[in-house]
Amino acid sequence: MLSLSCADPWTEGSVGLEEKVVTAAAQAEERDSVNSSISSCSNLDDSLTSLQWLQEFCILGANVPQHAHHQPHLFGHQQIGSDAPSSPLAGDPASIGMPLTPGKPTAAAYSRRQSLPGIVAHGHCPDEVDYKTNAHIKPPYSYATLICMAMQASKKSKITLSCIYKWITDNFCYYRHADPTWQNSIRHNLSLNKCFIKVPRQKDEPGKGGFWKIDPQYAERLLSGAYKKRRMPPVQINPALQNRLRLTLQPQSTGPCSTTGVQEGLCIKSESQQFLWEFEEATGADRCWDPHLAEGTMLGSWPVVRGRGGKKRKHSLSSKNGVTKVPRRSSSPLLSVDEQKEIGPLKGDFDWDALLDSALSGELSLEGGEPLSPIIKEEDLTVWGTHISPIEAPAGTADIHMLETQRRHGVSNFDEETILATAFLENPWPEEEQGRSDFLCSSTVNLDQLFDLEDSLGGDPSTRIDTLL
């Protein structure tokens, strides 16, 4: 989220924007060097520029740069070998006093709203979860999303299956400990999902298997709108906030990108964002994931075996029969020498430049430089039954910005997973924000309803211009 891209709203509280920008600027130098080094690693044809949208979209996420500062290894600073494929558990808290057989992945368990006991009470959300070190919680991303994330992180036109494995295991501790059957699911997804196409390995190219990339034609299909949407769950917005929203979302100009500085900033990246959202729609990413669901697994226990999955045709290797299966480490052993080389860029880097530019250009504030946060600070917000306290408002403003962006581009159904992925990609491991991200748990709002609300409050529908299609 641009409005928060240069500072951490949780930790900085009322720190002025200028100060935040300075912080971001201080990181720019390091960032630039990182980007250049990573770019130099990418020799392959970059014809799959369609992946660029994913990178660009990433800047949309929430609170970031500070985390990038503290976790520079992720998505950009991590170098080949530095992630210790030979010692994948090094520094991995999950490896200490943790069972190595966490059970089978149960992503769906986290993406099913109905199985979220106690989540609201605790108010945790994925933004609080350090997926890189927390082996307890399965990332709430669909396999397709994970694959795309890996592809995006690689910044290459094509990547190998092992690279996808590597990226996932490097960035999601859960998969380092989980039953390796998730890899089967990855392969299954690649083969089955039409969005992914296989690029055969050249005769002179060593290594196993081929490469994978996103089907370019898929993008065309997206642009034609030939994708399905799912209905989003209802949202409850505090009437007090409605009044605020009416003021906030009130169009100040007829042009989609000619309003406030904040809105301008949002428009800059709108196309790539829209593309990703549409991609998520078409890939069927789990847009119904409820951030609260993660909380159910944050209570300290491994995901409950759902008894899901196909009927066993053969003896199962799972622990259902009481036999624990030592998970295989899916790091370096999966990679050939050349693939190890490919892995480097998989750590990825993100468009901090654009991020910073947005900040420096004053897009992070409303007209007059007034931070948007006070607009909501005084009010309460209830989303999905979760109360959002005023102290959490700063992040809420970020989401309001995002919502506004969505509104401007005619995105009626907000893809929650995309939001989460966005937040993750930008702020993958917000360790320092533990306990302060409650708002994000409740920030996924049904845009249709939100905008309907706006309409009912007098908002100008003419601003709902789809600038992309």
Next chain:
DNA sequence: AGGTGTTTATCCGAAA
């Protein structure tokens, strides 16, 4: 042998 890729089958939850 083990990784890769494809295919089939099934279950489950959410959306329609």
Next chain:
DNA sequence: TTTCGGATAAACACCT
């Protein structure tokens, strides 16, 4: 209630 999509499981073939 039906449909759909994601996840899981497994069999099988191919390749290195």
